[in-house]
Amino acid sequence: MAALLVAAGLAGIMEPLAAAQQAPPAPPAPPARFVVVLDAAHGGDDTGGRLTSGQYEKNATLALSVRLRSLLGARGMQVITTREADQSVEMAKRAEVANHADAQACISLHVAETGSGVHLFASSLTPAVPSHFAPWKTAQAGWVTRSLALAGVLNSALQHGGLTVTLGRTALPGVDSMTCPAVAIEIAPQRDADRKITAEPDDTDYQALVANTLAAALLEWRTEARQP
Amino acid sequence: MIPRHQTILLGVLVLASLVMGVALWQLRDRAHQRLVAGEDSAPTKAPEVAPAEQATLMVANDDDNSLLGQVHSLPLPSDPGSRARAILGRLLDIYAAANAAHPVPGGATSVAQVFLLPVLESDSGKAVAGTSAPGGSGPSNSGGGNSGAARDSGPELAVVNLTSSFVSTHPSGLETETLTVLSICGTLHANLPRVTQVRFLVDGQSRATLAGHADLTRTYLTSDAAPPELTHP
Numbered sequence: 001m002a003a004l005l006v007a008a009g010l011a012g013i014m015e016p017l018a019a020a021q022q023a024p025p026a027p028p029a030p031p032a033r034f035v036v037v038l039d040a041a042h043g044g045d046d047t048g049g050r051l052t053s054g055q056y057e058k059n060a061t062l063a064l065s066v067r068l069r070s071l072l073g074a075r076g077m078q079v080i081t082t083r084e085a086d087q088s089v090e091m092a093k094r095a096e097v098a099n100h101a102d103a104q105a106c107i108s109l110h111v112a113e114t115g116s117g118v119h120l121f122a123s124s125l126t127p128a129v130p131s132h133f134a135p136w137k138t139a140q141a142g143w144v145t146r147s148l149a150l151a152g153v154l155n156s157a158l159q160h161g162g163l164t165v166t167l168g169r170t171a172l173p174g175v176d177s178m179t180c181p182a183v184a185i186e187i188a189p190q191r192d193a194d195r196k197i198t199a200e201p202d203d204t205d206y207q208a209l210v211a212n213t214l215a216a217a218l219l220e221w222r223t224e225a226r227q228p
Numbered sequence: 229m230i231p232r233h234q235t236i237l238l239g240v241l242v243l244a245s246l247v248m249g250v251a252l253w254q255l256r257d258r259a260h261q262r263l264v265a266g267e268d269s270a271p272t273k274a275p276e277v278a279p280a281e282q283a284t285l286m287v288a289n290d291d292d293n294s295l296l297g298q299v300h301s302l303p304l305p306s307d308p309g310s311r312a313r314a315i316l317g318r319l320l321d322i323y324a325a326a327n328a329a330h331p332v333p334g335g336a337t338s339v340a341q342v343f344l345l346p347v348l349e350s351d352s353g354k355a356v357a358g359t360s361a362p363g364g365s366g367p368s369n370s371g372g373g374n375s376g377a378a379r380d381s382g383p384e385l386a387v388v389n390l391t392s393s394f395v396s397t398h399p400s401g402l403e404t405e406t407l408t409v410l411s412i413c414g415t416l417h418a419n420l421p422r423v424t425q426v427r428f429l430v431d432g433q434s435r436a437t438l439a440g441h442a443d444l445t446r447t448y449l450t451s452d453a454a455p456p457e458l459t460h461p
């Protein structure tokens with residue numbers, strides 16, 4: 001009887017083992033967490049630009065960060081922000097928050113009155129092999145290739161959403177120190193063919209359209225990030 | 229009674245002083261003309277006597293975040309620093325015009341000076357601006373005719389001294405500020421190919437950013453001003 005019980009127990013153990021041996025190799029497990037860092041640029045003494053409405057850029061970027069945070073949270077993403085209020089945050093501190101988060105996407109948010117549509121910027125640093133001992137000011141160099149890929153995903157999503165998008169590369173003290181796929185997004189007014197403004201960058205509907213599109217694009221980025 | 233020879237002497241002396249007065253007046257006039265002519269060559273507008281030459285301006289467009297090469301004909305002085313300043317002046321005049329595709333107020337007078345310095349081997353990558361090398365090979369600026377830097381044929385660092393009024397009225401934004409910096413770098417390189425690095429000063433001082441975004445503390449490589457490219461994997 002005891003032997004039977006032992007045999008049954010062994011069989012119970014052996015069964016899943018055998019099944020595991022016969023089953024095709026499982027796809028790599030998705031990352032347990034998907035973290036997005038939202039960096040509302042400017043704040044405190046650093047007002048940023050001034051919009052036609054009279055609003056400071058620092059307030060518009062914070063509003064956008066708050067809106068995006070809830071959209072991304074609703075899609076199951078963990079969101080870490082560099083500021084939650086009108087306070088000044090050093091560039092180095094912003095990068096420190098981002099680098100601590102071990103994030104899959106770092107988004108620096110700007111709002112401007114010049115140009116049109118959404119401006120996407122990746123770091124202008126020359127791509128390099130990622131290293132734990134990268135100089136602080138150019139740490140992003142190891143991530144530029146991933147940052148360009150992220151910018152590409154955001155670009156196609158925004159264009160599919162009917163928005164005007166321009167792509168560029170620039171030197172940004174905060175972003176250049178981030179060790180994550182990082183993109184700076186600047187929301188400019190929406191303009192018609194005659195360059196007449198059809199929506200100001202702090203227009204609620206326009207911001208909602210951009211934020212929703214970005215949230216969908218980041219969901220797509222999460223799927224891409226899972227690929228080996 | 230005055231003797232006759234004394235009257236003649238007095239007459240000669242009066243005549244001599246009158247002639248000398250006229251001569252002095254003419255000399256003063258000539259000196260004034262020279263001064264005015266000298267002032268004409270110093271400011272942003274090249275003197276009319278300079279022959280018109282072609283310059284390639286890398287003109288920015290906010291709508292598509294692009295730089296487009298445009299050939300313009302303008303009078304250019306021979307001194308490289310003054311030349312650079314005249315070319316950048318024309319570029320900023322385009323931005324100050326009504327309905328510009330990259331609107332920035334200020335115009336030609338916004339560039340106070342352009343200094344050209346040789347890039348030292350040890351400096352490549354992070355050249356230090358504003359100091360002239362000991363030994364007399366000083367910066368070649370727009371005011372004087374010093375072309376010390378032009379003597380060698382190596383790469384050059386251009387130090388662009390902007391006015392604070394230009395910087396204080398420059399629109400704020402990642403795209404607009406980046407375009408201004410890149411179009412200045414690209415225009416310098418297009419016309420002075422030896423310029424490979426560019427640094428910025430504002431009223432002779434270093435400054436953190438142009439208008440809150442573009443970093444003015446770093447040395448820009450003119451290769452950065454190549455048309456912005458982004459690749460989708």
Ligand SMILES: [Zn+2]
Binds near residue numbers: 041049111401440441
């Ligand atoms: Zn900004």
